[in-house]
Amino acid sequence: MRGYLGALNYFARTTKRNVILIVALLAAIFIGMFAIPPIFKYKLSYNGMGDNGLYLFFMIWVMFRAARRDTIFLTSRPIARRSIFLAAMTEAAALAAILALTVIAFQNLGYLLNGALTKAAPQYYGASNYLAAYTFTPAGTWVEFLDSFRRFLPFGIFAYTYACFLTRWKGLTIGLSVGVPLLLFAMLLLPVIQNFLTDFTKVAESGNTASALVVAPKWIEIAQNVVGWFGRNFRKIYWTVCACCVPLSFFVMRTTRYAGS
Amino acid sequence: MTDTNLIFSAENLTRSYGKKAALAGLTLTCDKPGIYGLLGRNGAGKSTFIRILTGQDLPTSGKALLFDTNPFDNPAALEGVCIALDRSEFGGVKNLREWMKVSASMYSDWDQSAADKLTARFELDPRKKLRAMSRGMQTAAMLLIALSSGAPLTIFDEPSLGLDAVVRERFYDMLLDFRNRQPKRTFLLSTHLIEEVSRTLDYVWMIEAGTLLAQGTVAELCGTAYQLSGIGAAVPQGARLLRREEINGITILTLSGERPTEAPAGCAVSSVSLQRLFVMLTDNHAEGSADK
Structure with a gap:
C-alpha cells in the first residue's frame, strides 16, 4: 500500500504542474479569442472550445511519460511494479476526469461570456453557441463530461500500452506500428488498383469507354464496405481493444528490464 | 516484511547478458542488522546483485531473497528498502523539497527532522532544482533521502560519487551515527573506495567476476x-x-x-x-x- 501511495503522490505532483500549465494555456487562448475582435474590428463566430485535440495530446503525453520516465524512476526506488501500474491507471482516470471538467468549465464560461458580450457589443460578438447551449444544462453538462471522459481515458490507456511496448521491444514496436498499417493499406488497395486497371484495360480495349466509369465504383465499394464495417463496429472495437490494453500493458511493463534501472 | 531474521540472501545466483555472466553463482547471507560492505571492482557484479535484490531485474538462475521472500514485484518486501543510486535519476521530481514530500509518502518510517538536519549538514538548498545541482550535491541529496527514509534495508550504490573529501567524511560519520541510533536498520554499501569505508563496516563481502571471493569482518579479513x-x-x-x-x-x-x-x-x-x-x-x- 505504501508503494502505491508513494507512486500516486509522485504522479500527482509531477502531473499537477502540467495541468496548471495546460489550464493557463487554454485560459490564454480563451482570453485572446474574446479580446481580439474589438482590436481588429471583426465579429467573433464563437462556437465553443469544442476542439479536444490539445487535451488529447496532453493525455497521451502524460501517459506516455508515465510508462517510461516515471516507471524507470519508481522501479529504482524500489517500488513494486504492480503498485506503479495501479498508480499509473489511477492517474489516467484522474487526469481524464480533470480534463473533462476543464472542457466543461471552458465551454460554459465561454457560453456565459459570449452571451454577456453579445448584449454589450453586438457588433463584435453574437455568433450562435449551439455547443455550449446544449451543455449549459445540468443534464447536458453531465453528458458532455462523460463523453469527454470516455474519449480521454482510452486514449491515455492506448498511449500507456504503446509506450510499454516501445520500452520493451523498441525496434519491433516501431516496425509493427509502421509496417502493419502499410501492409493493410497495400493488401486493401493493391488488389483494388490491380483489378481496376485490368478491368479498365479490358474495357478500353473493347472500345466501350463508358463502362470504365462503372468498373471503378465496384472496387471502391469493397473498400467502402470494409471501412463501413469498422465504422459500424467502432465502439465495440474501441472498447474491446481498450479493455485488452489494461492487462496487456501490465504484463509487458512487469517483465521489462528498464535501461539504467 | 516477515518476522524472520533473514534480511537478504543470494543462493547460487547467476545473471547473464548474452554470453557475459555478470553474476556467476553468488552466495551470501545477511541476517543481522549493521553496516555491510559489498566490495568489488568495476563490473564485478555489485550493481547487478543490487538490481536483483531490489526486484528491478530477474536472475538467470539461483535465488535471491529479501526479508525471506522473492523480491520481484513484491510490495511488502520492497516497502522495507530504500536505495541511493549511483546515477543522477530524479524522474519528474523538481527539487529536494518535493522529493522529501514524495519520500514521506513512500517510506513508513520517514524521519523529517533527520532530513532537515541532513539538509543543513550537507549544505543543500531544498528549493534548488535537482538537475541544476552539481554531481556532488545530487549525490548528497540521494544520501539524505536514503538515510532519512528509515527503511530497514538501506542500500548505497557508490555513495561517494562526486563528493569532496569533507562531505565524504561527514557521510561516514552520519552513517555510524544512524547505525547507533537505529540499531535495527541494515545498511549495505556497494563501493570500490575501500580504504575510506573500511572504518564504518561491520562485515564485508568481496566479490569478483560475479562470485564471492572473501567474506568476514574487516579484522578477520585483514x-x-x-x-x-x-x-x-x-x-x-x-x-x-x-x-x-x-x-x-x-x-x-x-x-x-x-x-x-x-x-x-x-x-x-x-x-x-x-x-x-x-x-x-x-x-x-x-x-x-x-x-x-
Whole structure:
C-alpha cells in the first residue's frame, strides 16, 4: 500500500504542474479569442472550445511519460511494479476526469461570456453557441463530461500500452506500428488498383469507354464496405481493444528490464 | 516484511547478458542488522546483485531473497528498502523539497527532522532544482533521502560519487551515527573506495567476476594476510605468496596465512589494510603479482 501511495503522490505532483500549465494555456487562448475582435474590428463566430485535440495530446503525453520516465524512476526506488501500474491507471482516470471538467468549465464560461458580450457589443460578438447551449444544462453538462471522459481515458490507456511496448521491444514496436498499417493499406488497395486497371484495360480495349466509369465504383465499394464495417463496429472495437490494453500493458511493463534501472 | 531474521540472501545466483555472466553463482547471507560492505571492482557484479535484490531485474538462475521472500514485484518486501543510486535519476521530481514530500509518502518510517538536519549538514538548498545541482550535491541529496527514509534495508550504490573529501567524511560519520541510533536498520554499501569505508563496516563481502571471493569482518579479513619486508625476505613455510615487490633493494612480500608471532631475522612483519588485501586478491595482472 505504501508503494502505491508513494507512486500516486509522485504522479500527482509531477502531473499537477502540467495541468496548471495546460489550464493557463487554454485560459490564454480563451482570453485572446474574446479580446481580439474589438482590436481588429471583426465579429467573433464563437462556437465553443469544442476542439479536444490539445487535451488529447496532453493525455497521451502524460501517459506516455508515465510508462517510461516515471516507471524507470519508481522501479529504482524500489517500488513494486504492480503498485506503479495501479498508480499509473489511477492517474489516467484522474487526469481524464480533470480534463473533462476543464472542457466543461471552458465551454460554459465561454457560453456565459459570449452571451454577456453579445448584449454589450453586438457588433463584435453574437455568433450562435449551439455547443455550449446544449451543455449549459445540468443534464447536458453531465453528458458532455462523460463523453469527454470516455474519449480521454482510452486514449491515455492506448498511449500507456504503446509506450510499454516501445520500452520493451523498441525496434519491433516501431516496425509493427509502421509496417502493419502499410501492409493493410497495400493488401486493401493493391488488389483494388490491380483489378481496376485490368478491368479498365479490358474495357478500353473493347472500345466501350463508358463502362470504365462503372468498373471503378465496384472496387471502391469493397473498400467502402470494409471501412463501413469498422465504422459500424467502432465502439465495440474501441472498447474491446481498450479493455485488452489494461492487462496487456501490465504484463509487458512487469517483465521489462528498464535501461539504467 | 516477515518476522524472520533473514534480511537478504543470494543462493547460487547467476545473471547473464548474452554470453557475459555478470553474476556467476553468488552466495551470501545477511541476517543481522549493521553496516555491510559489498566490495568489488568495476563490473564485478555489485550493481547487478543490487538490481536483483531490489526486484528491478530477474536472475538467470539461483535465488535471491529479501526479508525471506522473492523480491520481484513484491510490495511488502520492497516497502522495507530504500536505495541511493549511483546515477543522477530524479524522474519528474523538481527539487529536494518535493522529493522529501514524495519520500514521506513512500517510506513508513520517514524521519523529517533527520532530513532537515541532513539538509543543513550537507549544505543543500531544498528549493534548488535537482538537475541544476552539481554531481556532488545530487549525490548528497540521494544520501539524505536514503538515510532519512528509515527503511530497514538501506542500500548505497557508490555513495561517494562526486563528493569532496569533507562531505565524504561527514557521510561516514552520519552513517555510524544512524547505525547507533537505529540499531535495527541494515545498511549495505556497494563501493570500490575501500580504504575510506573500511572504518564504518561491520562485515564485508568481496566479490569478483560475479562470485564471492572473501567474506568476514574487516579484522578477520585483514588477519588472513600480512606483509613481510626486509633484505632477502623469503616466503615462510605454510604461507602463500600473494605478491612480491622490490623497493630500494628491500623485498616486500604480501602473504596469506597465519601471521607469525616473531619476525624472521632482519625482517619486519606488518598488517595489511583492507584495500591492500582486496587489490592482492583481485588484481592478478599487476606488477609483482604472485601469479606472474
